[in-house]
Amino acid sequence: MMNATNGMPRGVSPTTERFPWQWVFFAPALVGFLVFNYLPTIASFALSFFHWNLLDVPQFLGGQNYERLLQSNAFWQACVSTLQFVSLSSVLELGLAILLALLVHQQTRGKAFFKACYFLPYVTPMVAVSLVFGWLYHPDGGLLNQVLLGLGIIQHPVAWLANPQTSLLAVVSLEVWKTVGYNFLLITATLESLPAEWIEAATLEGASTWQKSTQILLPNLLPTITTVGLLTVIHTLQAFDAVYLLTQGGPQNATAVLVYWIYKNALQFFKVGEASAMAYCLCVLIVGVSLLKWWLEKRRLKEGRV
Amino acid sequence: MNQFIHSLRKLPQPAILIGFVLLTLLPFWAMLVLAFSPFDLSQPLSLLPPHWTAENFQLVHQTIPLAVYACNSFAIAILTTLGSVYVSATAGYALARLPFRYKALWQGLVWLTLMIPPQVNIVPLFILMKQAHLLNTHWAIILPACISGVMVVLYQQWFTSQPVALEESAQLEGASVWQTFWHICFPLSQGLTITLGLLAFINAWNGFLWPLIVLQEDKLKTLPLALAMLKESFRDATNWPLLMAAACLSVLPIILLYAVGQKLLINGLSQGGIKE
Numbered sequence: 001m002m003n004a005t006n007g008m009p010r011g012v013s014p015t016t017e018r019f020p021w022q023w024v025f026f027a028p029a030l031v032g033f034l035v036f037n038y039l040p041t042i043a044s045f046a047l048s049f050f051h052w053n054l055l056d057v058p059q060f061l062g063g064q065n066y067e068r069l070l071q072s073n074a075f076w077q078a079c080v081s082t083l084q085f086v087s088l089s090s091v092l093e094l095g096l097a098i099l100l101a102l103l104v105h106q107q108t109r110g111k112a113f114f115k116a117c118y119f120l121p122y123v124t125p126m127v128a129v130s131l132v133f134g135w136l137y138h139p140d141g142g143l144l145n146q147v148l149l150g151l152g153i154i155q156h157p158v159a160w161l162a163n164p165q166t167s168l169l170a171v172v173s174l175e176v177w178k179t180v181g182y183n184f185l186l187i188t189a190t191l192e193s194l195p196a197e198w199i200e201a202a203t204l205e206g207a208s209t210w211q212k213s214t215q216i217l218l219p220n221l222l223p224t225i226t227t228v229g230l231l232t233v234i235h236t237l238q239a240f241d242a243v244y245l246l247t248q249g250g251p252q253n254a255t256a257v258l259v260y261w262i263y264k265n266a267l268q269f270f271k272v273g274e275a276s277a278m279a280y281c282l283c284v285l286i287v288g289v290s291l292l293k294w295w296l297e298k299r300r301l302k303e304g305r306v
Numbered sequence: 307m308n309q310f311i312h313s314l315r316k317l318p319q320p321a322i323l324i325g326f327v328l329l330t331l332l333p334f335w336a337m338l339v340l341a342f343s344p345f346d347l348s349q350p351l352s353l354l355p356p357h358w359t360a361e362n363f364q365l366v367h368q369t370i371p372l373a374v375y376a377c378n379s380f381a382i383a384i385l386t387t388l389g390s391v392y393v394s395a396t397a398g399y400a401l402a403r404l405p406f407r408y409k410a411l412w413q414g415l416v417w418l419t420l421m422i423p424p425q426v427n428i429v430p431l432f433i434l435m436k437q438a439h440l441l442n443t444h445w446a447i448i449l450p451a452c453i454s455g456v457m458v459v460l461y462q463q464w465f466t467s468q469p470v471a472l473e474e475s476a477q478l479e480g481a482s483v484w485q486t487f488w489h490i491c492f493p494l495s496q497g498l499t500i501t502l503g504l505l506a507f508i509n510a511w512n513g514f515l516w517p518l519i520v521l522q523e524d525k526l527k528t529l530p531l532a533l534a535m536l537k538e539s540f541r542d543a544t545n546w547p548l549l550m551a552a553a554c555l556s557v558l559p560i561i562l563l564y565a566v567g568q569k570l571l572i573n574g575l576s577q578g579g580i581k582e
Contacts, residue, residue: 021483022404026412029397032453037419040427040434047429054433100326103319110323116568117327120334123564123571125512127530128553131537132333135340135546141350143336177333189576209319238423241514245534259425266429267519279426290421 048276058273065277074253074261075278082257084168085175086236092176093236094229097183098221102213104184105191106199115188119181126178130245133174137161137246164254167247171255174242179235183228190224191217223300230293234286258282337557340550347543362551369548372555374525375532379511380559382444382528386510387503389452394502395495398461399487403473416462419455428519435520446520451510457502464498465491501574504567511560529556 048065052058069075104114121129136143139159148154160166194217202212240259243249249256249264256264258278266275336353341362343355366372397416406412431450432441440446468491476486492499514530521527527535533552537544564571 019483022400022406024484025396025400025404025487026406028393029416029453029458030412032393032449033415033419033455035434036431036450036453037422037427037455038415040430041422043430043433044426096326100323103323107319107323110320112569114323114327115572116564117330119568119572120564121330123508123512123560124334124557125514125530125533125560127512127514127533128337128557129333131533131549131553132337132340134537135336135351135550136333138544143353146350146352177330181330185572185575192576234423238425240425244515262425262428263515267432272429275429276426279429283423283426286423287421 044276044279047272048280050273052272053270054272055270061273065273066281069274069277069281077253078256078258078261081168081253081255082237085172085239085255085257086233088168088172089175089179089236089239090229090232092172093179093183093232094225096176096180097187097228098218098225100180100184101187101191102217103209105188105217106209106212115185118184121178122181124178126241127245129178130174130242133170133177134161134246137170161247162251164252167251167254171242171246174246175236175239178242179232183232186228186231187221187224190221194220226296227293230289230296234289234293237282237286237289337550337553340546341554342551343547345545345547351546362547363555365548366552366555370532370536370552371525372529372532372552375527375529376555376559378444378526379528379530379556382447382513382517383507383510385444385448386451387507389448390454390457390506391499391503393452394454394457395461395492395499396487397458398463399465399491401458401462402465403470403491404483416455416458420459428516432519441520442523442526444526447510447513447517450516451506451513454506457506460498460502461495464495468494497570497574500567500570504563504571507563508560532556 047058049061049063050058051061051065100114100118104111104118107114137160139145139157139162142157142160144160145154145157149157158166160170198216199212202216207215238259239257240263243255243257243260244263247255249260259282262275262279262282265271265278339353339355340351342358342360343351343362344357344359345362400406401409401413401416435441435446440449472490473486476490477483481489512530513528514534517528517531518534521531533549533556536552537549540549
């Protein structure tokens with residue numbers, strides 16, 4: 001993904017030393033990063049040691065927020081929901097993206113069409129799409145129930161979103177539908193960077209699509225798959241919109257992922273400290289995955305396989 | 307599972323691909339069809355309505371001030387696009403070309419932001435906006451959205467990869483750093499700028515969580531917020547056709563933009579390997 005910048009940055013000319021142009025260029029971004037990124041991140045860390053309801057004077061608690069968090073069932077339940085959500089969506093998002101990328105890559109016609117089609121959901125507003133999914137899964141005349149009742153698979157309409165056993169799957173399906181296309185593009189990009197002769201030669205020797213995919217393309221995709229997989233995990237750990245819009249965390253908190261809990265605690269219950277502590281737990285998780293990704297990419301660069 | 311893979315192997319590949327195309331397009335088709343379906347509680351909505359009607363679109367305009375929400379969304383998306391491109395291009399150029407003391411530090415500062423999940427910042431950012439009296443203004447959304455670590459890094463990589471010859475000759479002829487950037491380097495980055503600009507616009511247009519938090523006043527809300535509100539407003543029976551008509555209208559600008567910029571967006575994304 002992010003290749004290291006090649007070579008040393010080159011300074012332009014001695015005249016630049018007289019007037020601090022670099023700061024004219026860099027200052028807006030620097031101020032922005034400090035005010036909108038670093039200040040809030042540090043403040044959030046500080047807040048996680050306080051009790052605060054946004055109105056009264058904050059009360060210092062030390063590590064109590066974290067202690068209470070680790071002892072609360074709700075937190076662990078949110079972790080379990082998040083884990084289920086992340087693992088299910090990541091596996092599906094990655095698996096389908098690999099399948100589609102391999103097949104589209106070996107397609108002679110219609111490549112551009114398939115790319116445009118599969119990527120479309122990624123740019124579509126989540127709110128609009130969530131309304132459609134809300135209808136698809138609706139117990140009363142929703143499409144899924146209509147189809148399954150018509151086929152005789154179920155006898156009575158099922159409330160897919162209100163059933164703890166199916167609601168998570170429903171949210172996952174929306175998340176997967178929306179993001180597969182992005183992973184698909186990233187994997188396609190790697191496939192297109194591989195020498196075309198490999199596939200041509202294999203085709204001449206009569207290899208099937210399946211053989212070409214598993215024996216030539218897939219082994220060369222492994223580094224990309226790792227990177228895209230970890231990116232997907234980071235992305236799904238942060239999922240909020242789908243949950244908020246489809247199930248509001250319900251039923252029985254089956255879909256209440258961590259980010260949803262943070263939102264609820266902070267802005268509905270006004271437990272700012274607890275929400276911050278929770279956010280930092282999530283942050284540690286995400287930074288951990290990011291570091292793993294970074295370390296793997298660095299090791300790969302060292303081995304000379306880009 | 308093995309059996310599944312086995313049967314997949316036998317299927318002709320275009321069939322699989324087209325199957326997934328249909329799955330991908332199904333929600334769009336459903337949105338469109340429902341938007342043109344008559345609202346009738348006595349029979350379930352289907353993907354092939356008995357007759358088509360455009361009255362839902364009129365009804366949307368009578369129910370909510372859609373034009374106001376659309377204007378809000380447009381204002382936010384356009385200002386965010388312009389702002390983030392300006393801030394990121396200049397910062398990327400500075401890091402790629404201009405001399406800095408402690409460059410590694412500034413570089414690291416930008417890179418580090420890529421790792422911090424935005425959720426951590428939500429509460430303090432909300433307090434910050436409150437203190438700055440920016441709550442219930444569009445600036446609360448636009449200003450933070452103009453600052454993007456990913457965009458700075460991508461611009462920096464792009465400018466670093468370009469040859470310096472052109473800039474050197476421009477400077478020999480007496481062009482200032484700003485003139486060199488604005489008249490030579492920035493126009494050359496057109497491809498990247500369009501890709502990043504499109505993405506910034508789309509992200510701003512689709513944004514939900516942050517606008518939900520900072521915009522409480524009705525007349526300031528964006529289209530996604532209005533849609534969510536409209537859905538909440540139905541208590542017993544949801545008027546799906548009305549909702550879908552509103553959804554269609556909120557998706558339309560993005561679809562049009564995608565139709566025009568799809569090729570650039572997809573090529574740019576697959577070449578640059580943009581994350582997020």
